[in-house]
Amino acid sequence: MLLLFVLFSCATTPEKEIQPPEWYLNPPPDNNEYRYFAISQRASILKDIESLAGDELFARVSSALGLSESEAEKDDLSEMRKEIRSVVSGTQVQGFKLINKQVDELGTEKIIYILVQMENSRMDQLRTDLEDIFRAGSTASIYSVEAENLVSRGEVYKGALSYIKAALESAGSDNRFITEQNLRSAISLFEDMEITTVDSPETLAVGNSGVFKARLGLKSSDKPAVWKDVAVKTAFRDRKKGAVIGDRFAMLRSSETGLVTFVHPSPGFTGAGKVVMSLDLLYDTGDLSLLEKNFPEEYAKLISASDSVKVQFDFSIISSAPTVLTGVYIIDSDFLRKPLDSRQTQQGLTSSLQSAGFNTLQLDLDRKYLFDLNDEELLRDLPYLINGDYKRTVFGVAQIVEFDDAAAGFTVVTEARVRVLDLESGEILFDETLSKRVQGGESQATINTSFKELGKSFAALLMDKLP
Known part of the structure; x- marks a missing residue:
């Protein structure tokens, strides 16, 4: 019998209530600098207990500001409501400080206790903001509603522009709160x-x-x-x-x-x-200098976002040069700029470009064109002198500029100005002058080598610079 009594007693003992924390039961008294809000909420474990506590905090603050319940529910206070409610989750909000927070579970329920400190100076600022809100011009209110409607229809960018227009409407007045509210809304949209x-x-x-x-x-x-x-x-x-x-x-x-x-x-x-x-x-909004002047911090955030x-x-x-059919037309000449039968510069340049995959061929044109025509005539007539599907031509005259037959051997210096002409547009794509010094034991071989190496040097430059 005694055992049954003990079991029955245990089964029917009610769940023990959680004792509220001391700081909740005895919060600090209000003073000249601060006022304190001790808040508790109890709800099902499935509900957002912090959200409920945030609602209660806003209700207590709005009551301290002298607002009625209907006034506190106005849409114009949505930003203020959001800001104050966020204090419960630990967000840093100017003039507010979350002193303590405790969340307990009791069966299927949760209980939250919070203690919030609020600066009296912030309370005064909120009163000023409320005056601005309730005397806000109708234009600003209309734009805010328009922006919300645009966003709800998925026109997010136009909604952001509408918030900015609303901010511009009130930026020149002393109604700072509504301007800041619209700017923050626009910034939030751009950040997303x-x-x-x-x-x-x-x-x-x-x-x-x-x-x-x-x-x-x-x-x-x-x-x-x-x-x-x-x-x-x-x-x-x-x-x-x-x-x-x-x-x-x-x-x-x-x-x-x-x-x-x-x-x-x-x-x-x-x-x-x-x-x-x-x-x-700025292309869509036009001049925002008024916002930049009166709300520099918010303006900077808006532009940054x-x-x-x-x-x-x-x-x-x-470079597209390797795929373009290009003709090479370079004549070698002696000291007196008289044409030589060899075309070593042309051969050296063409073979080097071909080895690199360029679509280049040597042109067999009458050499008189490079010597008898002046520069203007040459550029004018070249497109008509070259037959076939050529798109470009490499042209120029190479010349021996130095020849030394000292006892140690021969030294030959050749030089050329080589250009590339786009045969369709008439544009000069390349224009460079190079020289090449070569030493050798036999005069003609040294001359040929100097011209050929000069051609190879031009080929390397064309590979790098030719578009």
Whole structure:
């Protein structure tokens, strides 16, 4: 009987209640600097207990501010409500400090206790903010509602622009809170945007165009959004005729699905290529100097957030020269610039380029053209003198400029100016002068070697520089 009594007693003993912490039961008293909020919430273990405590904290603060329940529920206070509620989760909020927090479980329930310290100066600031909110102009309110509607329809970018317009409407007044609220909303939207690569070439040959594709999207969601007509600035490296390599820009607009397509014009250089696509906020908003002047911190964050929405394509620009059918027309000459029968410079250049995979052939033109025509006539007539499918021609005159027959052997120096003419455009693609010094034991062999080595030197330079 005694055993049954003990078992029965254990089975029917009620669950012991958790004792609240001392700091909750006896919070510090309010003083000239601070006021304190001791809050507890009890709910099912499945519920977000911190969210409930955050709601209670906001209710207590709004009550201390003199707000009625209906006033505290206004949409215009959404940012203030969000900020104060976040204190419970440990977020650093100006003027608030989470002193203590304790969460206990009791069967199927949870209990949270928190103690929050609030600076009285922040309370005064919130009162001022509330005055601004409740006397906010109708235009700003309309834009805020418009922005929310745009975002709800998936038009995130236009929603961000609408928030910025709302901020501009109130930026010149003393209504700072509503301006900051709209700017923060715009910044938050930009921080969630991204541009990702869809398609891009790894290499691009000089003379050929390349297609680069990217897509606008959201980091936080795979849901489709409307991106039509978003301004996207595209920067790319190029070299115009006769200029140095530099950045050029193109303004693009996105499709409704956020696709942005850029066709890179034929690059005029070889090496590392780069295309950067980024949002161009100022193109769509116009002058934001009022925001920059009155809200420099928020303005800087806004520009930083929009500028960070970008994607960079890195690729290699290679020469298209090896595939272009090119004729070589170089005449060797003596001291007096009289033509020689040998074409060692032409042979050395052509054979070297062919060994490197270039599509080059020697041209057998009358040598008089290089000697009888002046420069203007030569450039004018060359395209008509060369038959066939040639796209370019390498031309020039090589000359002996020094000959020494000392006892130790022969020293020969040859020199040439070689140019490359694009037969279709008439553009000079290459124009260099080189010389070659060679020593040998027999005069003619030394001359031939000097011309041939000169041709090889030009070939090496063409491989490196010819677009």
